[in-house]
Amino acid sequence: MTDTAASGPSSFADFGLHPDILKAVVATGYTIPTPIQAQAIPVVTSGRDVMGAAQTGTGKTAAFTLPILHRLMPLANNSASPARHPVRALILTPTRELADQVADNVKRYSQFTPLRAAVVFGGVDIGPQKEEVRRGCEVLIATPGRLLDHVEQKTINLGQVGMLVLDEADRMLDMGFLPDLERIIRLLPQQRQTLLFSATFSNEIRKLARSYLTQPVEIEVAARNATADTVSQIAYKLSGDAKRAAVVHLVKSRGLKQVIVFSNTKIGTARLARQLERDGVRAESIHGDKTQADRMKALEAFKAGELEVLVATDVAARGLDVAGVPCVINYDLPYNAEDYVHRIGRTGRAGATGEAIALFAPEEERFLLDVEKLIKREIPRGQLDLPASLLASSRGERERPVRSHGARGERGERGERHRYELPAKPVDDFFFRPYVPATGAEPARTEAPPVPPRTSAKRPLAVLLGGGKKD
DNA sequence: AAAAAAC
Numbered sequence: 001m002t003d004t005a006a007s008g009p010s011s012f013a014d015f016g017l018h019p020d021i022l023k024a025v026v027a028t029g030y031t032i033p034t035p036i037q038a039q040a041i042p043v044v045t046s047g048r049d050v051m052g053a054a055q056t057g058t059g060k061t062a063a064f065t066l067p068i069l070h071r072l073m074p075l076a077n078n079s080a081s082p083a084r085h086p087v088r089a090l091i092l093t094p095t096r097e098l099a100d101q102v103a104d105n106v107k108r109y110s111q112f113t114p115l116r117a118a119v120v121f122g123g124v125d126i127g128p129q130k131e132e133v134r135r136g137c138e139v140l141i142a143t144p145g146r147l148l149d150h151v152e153q154k155t156i157n158l159g160q161v162g163m164l165v166l167d168e169a170d171r172m173l174d175m176g177f178l179p180d181l182e183r184i185i186r187l188l189p190q191q192r193q194t195l196l197f198s199a200t201f202s203n204e205i206r207k208l209a210r211s212y213l214t215q216p217v218e219i220e221v222a223a224r225n226a227t228a229d230t231v232s233q234i235a236y237k238l239s240g241d242a243k244r245a246a247v248v249h250l251v252k253s254r255g256l257k258q259v260i261v262f263s264n265t266k267i268g269t270a271r272l273a274r275q276l277e278r279d280g281v282r283a284e285s286i287h288g289d290k291t292q293a294d295r296m297k298a299l300e301a302f303k304a305g306e307l308e309v310l311v312a313t314d315v316a317a318r319g320l321d322v323a324g325v326p327c328v329i330n331y332d333l334p335y336n337a338e339d340y341v342h343r344i345g346r347t348g349r350a351g352a353t354g355e356a357i358a359l360f361a362p363e364e365e366r367f368l369l370d371v372e373k374l375i376k377r378e379i380p381r382g383q384l385d386l387p388a389s390l391l392a393s394s395r396g397e398r399e400r401p402v403r404s405h406g407a408r409g410e411r412g413e414r415g416e417r418h419r420y421e422l423p424a425k426p427v428d429d430f431f432f433r434p435y436v437p438a439t440g441a442e443p444a445r446t447e448a449p450p451v452p453p454r455t456s457a458k459r460p461l462a463v464l465l466g467g468g469k470k471d
Numbered sequence: 472a473a474a475a476a477a478c
Contacts, residue, residue, distance in 0.1 A: 095475065122477050145477040152477095175475050264473060288475055314474050335472060 015041050017066060018073045020112040025066065028108060034059035035221040041067050049216040050195045051209050058221055061105045061321075064091075064165055064195050069110050071163070071193075072138050076114040085116055085136025086160035092184070094171040094318070096121040096143055096292060097299060101321055102167065103141040115139065120156070122146040123292030130155045144172070144180035151187060158187040164212075168318055169198040170205055178208075185212055199318070199342065231348035235358040235368055236384045243331055243359045244272065245390035248279045250329065250357065251308050258302065258325050261311045262343045264332040272331060273311040279390075283309040286316055317342040321349065330358040333367035337374040 012025050012033055033041065036054045043050055044067035054060045068089050077084055091106070093099045103119035110117055118137035120129045122145050133140070133155055140147075140156070150156040164185070166172065172181065194213050198205045209216060238246055251259055263269040266287040273285035284298040284307050295315075302310040303322050310316070311331075317339055328347045334340050340358075347354025358379065360368050372378055 126478090143476065147477095149477050171475085177476075180476085266474075317474090339474095 015045065015066075017041075017070050018113070021066060021069050021073070021109060023112050024109045025062075030062070034063070036060055036219065037063040037066075039219045039221065040064060043217045043219065044068065044193075044195065045070055047071070047193055049193060049213040051201070051213060051216040051218050052195065052197045053199065053201055053218075053220040054197060060197060061102055062109070064197070065102070065106050065109055068139070068163055068165070069106070069113065069115060072115055073113065075138065078114045082134055082136035085138055087140045087156065087158060088138045088160060089140070089163040089165070090158065090161045090188070091139065091141045091165040091167060092144055092147070092172070092181070093141065093167045094143070094175055094177065095315060096123055097295065097315070097320060098168065098318070099141050099143050100296075106139050106141060110139070117141065120146050120150055122149075123295075126150075144177050144184060148180060148183060158184070159189065161188045161192060163193045163195070164188060165195045165197070166208075167197050169196050169208065170200050170202060171318055173204050173208065181208075200338065230352065231344055231354045231356050233344070233356045233358070233379045234382045235360060235379045236382050237362065237365070238359050238384065240361045242386060242391060243361070244275055244279075245386050246359055246384055247272075247276065247309070247329060247331065248281055249384070249386050249390055250327075251281055256327055257305060257308055258322065259309050259327045259329060260316065260325055260343075260346050261309055261329045261331050262317065262334070263311060263313065264334065266313055268332070269311045269313050273309070276309055276311070281309055282307045283311055285311040287313040288315050314339055314343070316346070318345075320346060322346070323349075324352065325349070325354065327355045327357065330356070333358060333360050333364045333371070335367065337367070337370040340371045341375065
């Protein structure tokens, strides 16, 4: 812990930032730096490495973007030659949306300078990115995979990068980006400033920091894993069936706009959005199986206030910054308690008040208890009175029971609903072959071993052959 | 267990 928090500058003008950058800050309407900005800006400006733990929505992006631009100003020139604009600062993010958003910020803060910024990420045509990069950029924002693609195609050279930012580093590790990160870092000069931001300081993160940071200044603004005080939290216990009705009721009865509803699965996300639309709620879904164009379209519509609800997987749990999201609903409780913190961090941002509502089925209560343990506070349980009309339609439309395979005994007494049940996907006919006991008398079968359900197709061969380790 | 990310 550092104890410099209280004594930070009380105005952006106190940082000594280059006037052209300060001008953009003023134009954006910022006056008082947030705690992370107050702490990080002087340290980054001084050239030191930083290991920062900050709640999302605390102004983290500006906290590293502003001093980076400031430090690049002596290198800025108005030349039209791409050769005069090599990449000097590289910002890596785990998701495409976050990269895009950080790029928007960098472009805004550099609008009055000759500095140029570009962004590259996957899922979209690489051609325009090549063109943008070819024109030259001092600041490059990227997701790791597409960046390596560019490097291999020699459209991007990282040999002049003097500043590296790893944003949402814990998420990048979770997503298996470590090998990509290592490859990218090997392409950078040894002599550089490195900033690592992470929601948590896990052992893996500390190890990463030991490998790539030099005597970093540790900055931590909020107690780790704490939730913002400005977010009120409540949890409603509901059967799985009633959840959808609850979302409709909450949105309609209170006239909510711009609600993010989190679901655990891509399929569940898409299905819920469709059902909400049928119930007269303007809703779109965003998840990783959608094309990048659709993801952007949904996000834009949401930002523009055209949607009442954005139904999202955890693709949207971290980093997304939509001004003024008043309410986040956890339609499913996340398997990892930490994801709860990230999800509800979408509301109550930058000091605004927000509300986080959790809808949990009885069998999900243990996840709620995990969350309470992590955030070290109790989430009050509420009672939600749903109109009968909503509940009825919720039942009628149900094509198959949700979680009917749950191990709970009381499911039996509602057996009538099982008649609606149809498997979502065709089941491999292996499961329907008669069971043959493996007696000695049995003729030797030379049949290939059954292929497990298709999800295993991506597993290493060794696992398929039974040689893989299972832990 | 699920999600994300290069083609």
